[in-house]
Structures are given as structure tokens and as C-alpha cells.
Amino acid sequence: xxxxxxxxxxxxxxMFLLAFLNFSNAIRVNRKANIWFGFxxxxxxxxxxxxxxxxxxxxxxxxxxxxxxxxxxxxxLSFLISVFYYTNPQYKLKKKDYLLFLLPLVFxxxxxxxxGNPQGYNKTILMMLFFVQALLxxxxxxxxxxxxxxxIQSFSSSTLNIDLRWIKYIIYSCIISSILxxxxxxxxxxxxxxxxxxxFFLAVLYLVAFYSMRQGEIYPKExxxxxxxxxxxxxxxxRTELKIKLLSDEELAVYKEKxxxxxxxxxxxxxxxxxxxxxxxxLGITIHQLSYIINSGFGMNFFQFINRYRVDKAxxxxxxxxxxxxxxxxxxxTSGFNSKTAFNTVFKNITxxxxxxxxxxxx
Numbered sequence: 001x002x003x004x005x006x007x008x009x010x011x012x013x014x015m016f017l018l019a020f021l022n023f024s025n026a027i028r029v030n031r032k033a034n035i036w037f038g039f040x041x042x043x044x045x046x047x048x049x050x051x052x053x054x055x056x057x058x059x060x061x062x063x064x065x066x067x068x069x070x071x072x073x074x075x076x077l078s079f080l081i082s083v084f085y086y087t088n089p090q091y092k093l094k095k096k097d098y099l100l101f102l103l104p105l106v107f108x109x110x111x112x113x114x115x116g117n118p119q120g121y122n123k124t125i126l127m128m129l130f131f132v133q134a135l136l137x138x139x140x141x142x143x144x145x146x147x148x149x150x151x152i153q154s155f156s157s158s159t160l161n162i163d164l165r166w167i168k169y170i171i172y173s174c175i176i177s178s179i180l181x182x183x184x185x186x187x188x189x190x191x192x193x194x195x196x197x198x199x200f201f202l203a204v205l206y207l208v209a210f211y212s213m214r215q216g217e218i219y220p221k222e223x224x225x226x227x228x229x230x231x232x233x234x235x236x237x238x239r240t241e242l243k244i245k246l247l248s249d250e251e252l253a254v255y256k257e258k259x260x261x262x263x264x265x266x267x268x269x270x271x272x273x274x275x276x277x278x279x280x281x282x283l284g285i286t287i288h289q290l291s292y293i294i295n296s297g298f299g300m301n302f303f304q305f306i307n308r309y310r311v312d313k314a315x316x317x318x319x320x321x322x323x324x325x326x327x328x329x330x331x332x333x334t335s336g337f338n339s340k341t342a343f344n345t346v347f348k349n350i351t352x353x354x355x356x357x358x359x360x361x362x363x
Contacts, residue, residue: 007198008048011205015045018209029217032089036082037212043075048198066111073107073130076137079170083141086164086218087148090225103133127185134178142171151232153303154291155223155276157269157310160342162218166211173204222277223287231291246292256297259283269309272338276302307346310336314347318359328355 022038025031050068051057059065077100084091107129114122149163156162180197188194219225247255262282263269271278279302280290294305314335317323323331332343332355347355 004195004198005052007195007202008052011048011198011202012045012052014202014205014209015041018205018212019045021213027213027215030086030089030215032091033082033085034212036078036085040075040078040082041208043071043078046071047075048201062115066108069111069126070104070108073104073133076134077101077104080137080141080144083144083164083167086167086215087144087151088225088229089219100137103129103136107133131178131182134174138171138174141167145171147232151229152218153301154232155228155287155302157274157303157306157336158272158338158342159303160339160345161214161216164215164218166207166215169211170204170208173207177201177204220275220277223275227288231288246289252293252297255283255285255289255293259293259297263309267309267313269306269313270334270336272333272336274306274336279306306336308350311347311350314343314355315351315358318355319362331355 019038019042021027022034022041025034027034046068059068080100107126110122110125110129114126145164145167149159149165152159152162177197177200180200184194184197219228266282268274268279268282276287276290280287283290285293291302294300294302298305300308314331314337317326317331317334326334328343329340332340335343337343337346344354347353347358351358353361
């Protein structure tokens with residue numbers, strides 16, 4: 001048994017296992033997203049499965065060839081749909097979304113016309129369709145994740161475990177692998193993927209498995225997802241004063257002062273799981289009104305507002321002689337951060353220095 005065949009077997013077996021874990025919703029979060037992600041991984045495995053079953057690319061009949069090629073064409077689309085549900089668990093396909101199924105239908109028609117045997121112009125058309133489909137789905141998925149990373153800052157004070165950055169890593173990996181495959185197919189059109197490229201995909205598989213299995217619940221159950229997304233859209237769009245004025249100027253000033261006093265006296269920011277709903281309940285207002293107060297009164301989003309207090313607290317602790325024996329992790333947790341990475345990242349974004357650099361510069 002060759003090394004290449006062993007690697008293919010490990011890739012396919014790993015993808016089958018990862019698909020099963022997603023289908024069974026083993027981590028008990030993001031159910032719809034995990035199911036679609038399971039479909040994506042399962043369909044993705046067919047790129048190696050067909051080479052294992054038919055090593056010489058000789059299919060027993062036309063139908064099997066067409067089925068394999070069509071299933072492989074659906075891989076980018078299944079990935080995109082999983083991203084839809086990761087970024088919005090209540091997502092419902094809109095009329096415009098059904099246009100995404102147009103290219104797969106065209107691809108299937110070309111396959112059937114060519115009787116599953118891509119040659120000449122037929123092969124060029126199929127490759128172009130596949131490239132356009134992959135590029136379109138990749139770009140849409142990337143834009144969805146970017147928007148999501150802004151949305152979560154409107155309700156969460158800690159975004160490290162819910163920002164879906166691992167999906168960006170998959171996108172980057174797929175772009176790199178697509179370029180490698182395209183170059184390889186142009187140089188060696190009659191050969192299967194070689195061992196080096198398969199090793200690259202094996203590494204990508206481990207990356208995907210690690211991050212997808214540790215993904216936590218993105219939206220707390222108490223948070224209204226649709227309302228949160230609407231608020232984020234309002235923050236992004238052009239808004240008139242009349243359109244966004246949820247409180248009078250007098251009420252805004254009162255709540256702004258009340259919120260500042262609440263943060264200073266009760267230090268609610270020390271709760272690492274603090275979200276907009278918890279804080280709104282403390283003030284006795286809606287999260288929409290809280291968002292308006294923070295955005296209009298302080299010129300920040302919820303994430304920035306809470307973490308400025310955490311950074312100020314961290315500064316005090318870093319300069320406190322009694323805290324000198326404690327390391328950065330202890331300082332971060334004591335200040336309300338839930339990880340060293342989040343502490344370092346937020347602290348440097350606000351101060352321009354890491355916590356260690358800040359402490360050393362003040363000695």
C-alpha cells in the first residue's frame with residue numbers, strides 16, 4: 001500500500017468522522033449550522049473518495065461519474081449555507097438565495113450533455129463553472145463572517161470564542177489549495193493529486209476539525225437574534241437623527257450618567273460573560289435603548305465600551321505594587337477578560353502596548 005493511498009484513506013476517514021460528529025451535534029450548539037457543515041465535509045471527502053475507488057479515473061458507467069462530479073460541485077455551496085446558519089441560527093433562505101442553485105443546474109446540464117466525459121470545450125466550461133461557483137461562495141462566506149464579527153460587538157463584551165475567525169482560516173486554506181490544484185491540473189492534467197498536496201489537505205482537515213469542534217454557542221438564548229442583526233444593520237447604514245432618536249436628549253444625558261456610575265461603582269465589567277441584555281436589565285431598559293445610549297452617548301459599540309473599563313482596571317492592577325508578583329494571566333482575569341489572548345489583543349488595541357510593555361515602561 002502506497003503512502004499516497006494511506007494519506008487519502010486518513011483524509012476520507014477523518015472527514016467521515018467529522019461529518020458524523022456534526023450530524024449528531026456532539027457539542028450541542030449551533031445545530032443547523034453544524035448539520036450543514038457536516039454536509040460540507042461529507043461532500044468534500046468525495047474529492048479523495050473517487051480517487052480511492054476509481055484510481056485511474058475510469059468509472060464503470062456515466063451515471064456514477066456525473067453523480068461524483070455534481071456532488072463535488074456542491075461543496076462550496078454547502079459551505080456557504082453552513083456560514084449562513086453560523087452567523088444567523090434563525091436564517092431563512094430568501095428568493096435571491098435560490099439564485100445560488102442556478103450554477104449547479106447549469107453544471108449538471110453540461111455534464112449530462114457531455115455524458116459525464118469532459119473533453120475539449122466541455123472540460124473548459126466545467127472548470128470555469130466550478131471556479132466561478134467556488135469564488136462566488138468563498139467571497140460571500142468571507143463577507144458574511146466579516147459582518148458577523150461586527151455584529152457580535154454590539155451585544156458581547158468578549159468575542160474571542162464566537163467571532164468565527166476559524167472559518168476565515170478555512171477560506172484562506174481553500175484559496176491556497178484551489179490555486180495549487182489549478183496549477184497541478186494544468187501541469188499534469190492526466191494525474192491525480194500528488195502526495196504533497198494531499199498532505200496539505202490533511203493539515204487543513206485537522207485545522208477544520210479542531211476549530212469546528214470547539215465552537216461555542218454564538219448567540220445567548222436570551223438574545224433576540226433578528227433584533228440584534230437589525231440593530232447592527234442600523235449602525236452600518238445611513239441614519240437620520242429622527243430615525244434613530246430612541247431617547248430625548250435629557251433622557252440620554254440621565255442614562256449616560258447612570259450607566260457610567262453603574263460601571264464605576266458596581267464594576268459590572270468584571271463579569272467576563274457580560275452581554276448587552278444583562279447590562280440593559282441592570283438599567284431597566286431595552287437592549288435597543290442601551291445600544292443607542294452607548295453609540296450616541298459614548299461614540300462606541302458595546303464591546304468597545306465594556307473593554308475600555310477592563311483596560312483601565314488592568315492599568316491600575318499593573319501599576320499596583322501589591323500585584324507585581326502576579327503574572328499577566330492573573331491580571332487579565334481579575335480585570336474581566338476571559339483569556340490571555342483577549343487581554344493582550346484588546347489592551348494593545350487601546351493603549352498601543354502589550355500589558356507587559358505597559359508595566360515595564362512605568363517601572
